[in-house]
Amino acid sequence: MEKIIVEKSPPLKGTVRVSGAKNSVLPILAASLLCQENCVLEDIPVLKDVEVISEVLASLGANIKRDVENGCIQINASYIDNYEAPYELVRKMRASFLVMGPLLARKGKARISLPGGCAIGTRPIDLHLKGFHALGAKIDVGHGYVEASADRLIGNKIYLDFPSVGATENIMMAATMAEGITIIENVAEEPEIVDLANFLNSLGAKIKGAGTDTIKIEGVEALGGTKHTVIPDRIEAGTFMVAAALSGGDVTVENALSDHLKPTIAKLRECGVEVIENGDCIQVRAKNGINATDIKTLPYPGFPTDMQAQFMTLLSVAKGTSVVIETVFENRFMHVAELKRMGANIKIEGRSAIIQGIEKLQGTQVRATDLRAGAALILAGMVAEGETEIGDIYHIDRGYVDIENKLRSLGAKIRRET
């Protein structure tokens, strides 16, 4: 079993480049099923999740050519001969469910394994299904699968009870070729939604309002091809920014859009960290330790749940007491038990974590319970006394490109062992 070993590291120094966003590339690759012509995607991160979604697309009949060295993928989905995504693929990655909307639009039929929950929550898909139903699809759920079919999807007005990222994306993709106008209200406003809408519009879709709480889609007959560069990964950028702050270092994060990182920047500044925004670079400097602060995760533009675990590590060694409230996922505190094994003083009360900052963490054996929990433990290992051994690192490889080499280039003492 592979593991990552982290030793107490010096303050991080230097420049690191952020890769393309996992949470953009996954829906965009799913959306490429809608294209009748070639699509070329650039700045594709080398991640396990990208491999899995590519496998899903290939199993549906799409032709995928990947150029890892140049970070490109070319997709030709002119011939789609299957409409089923089986359990073996969907269980590897929940985002596989995002092929349902495009398949419905393209084939009038989709059969996808129910994705189930994961370490951060039960993660239902009721809002996705509510949207497809409103567009006229017949939905059957049984034996662990969702089957949806429609001779023709018809535009409608859909209100999401919660601004779900995945439901917004799935419904938006399904509606691109529906007859007439679809209006989706209370949608997610994440930058990845805007990236997906831009991609779809460049194929010929007519989508307005992405990035606001209401999206309007005028259905078109067919979509063509395009070339698109995915946006930078704001969570990877935020993770390096926290790493810089935590180590008391001076790091420039390149290919980072500060517009997408407002809550992360604001919270770092509240912690007493210097953050300098300069074009698509963000410099993070910390010399005087970390002050405690309170955090509440919320849908965008609120503080991202995907940065909660990394900040929990930072606040574990802050001066004073912090409170972190997780409102997006009902069970996203699994990393707390691991941080406590490293000596952190954290108490959980319902959806709140009360963190009493301590002087030093201690290295030990811990387990990455999910992707961001894994990142939080790497960060903790960099400031812990002795050595930290992190297991179950396949979670980390789902969403961070070459994390140990990127951190090592900044001076971190980190290595991977098999």
Ligand SMILES: CC(=O)N[C@H]1[C@@H](OP(=O)(O)OP(=O)(O)OC[C@H]2O[C@@H](n3ccc(=O)[nH]c3=O)[C@H](O)[C@@H]2O)O[C@H](CO)[C@@H](O)[C@@H]1O
């Ligand atoms: C691949 C991808 O982009 N993943 C991101 C996406 O996940 P994902 O798209 O799964 O997250 P959602 O925004 O859908 O989920 C947010 C909340 O809504 C609930 N919900 C969602 C759908 C639904 O039909 N019913 C329902 O109740 C979920 O259980 C959760 O409590 O957004 C999350 C929230 O920013 C991020 O943490 C994930 O990194």
Ligand SMILES: C=C(OP(=O)(O)O)C(=O)O
């Ligand atoms: C929760 C995450 O991803 P996913 O939705 O793919 O599980 C994440 O990126 O932190």
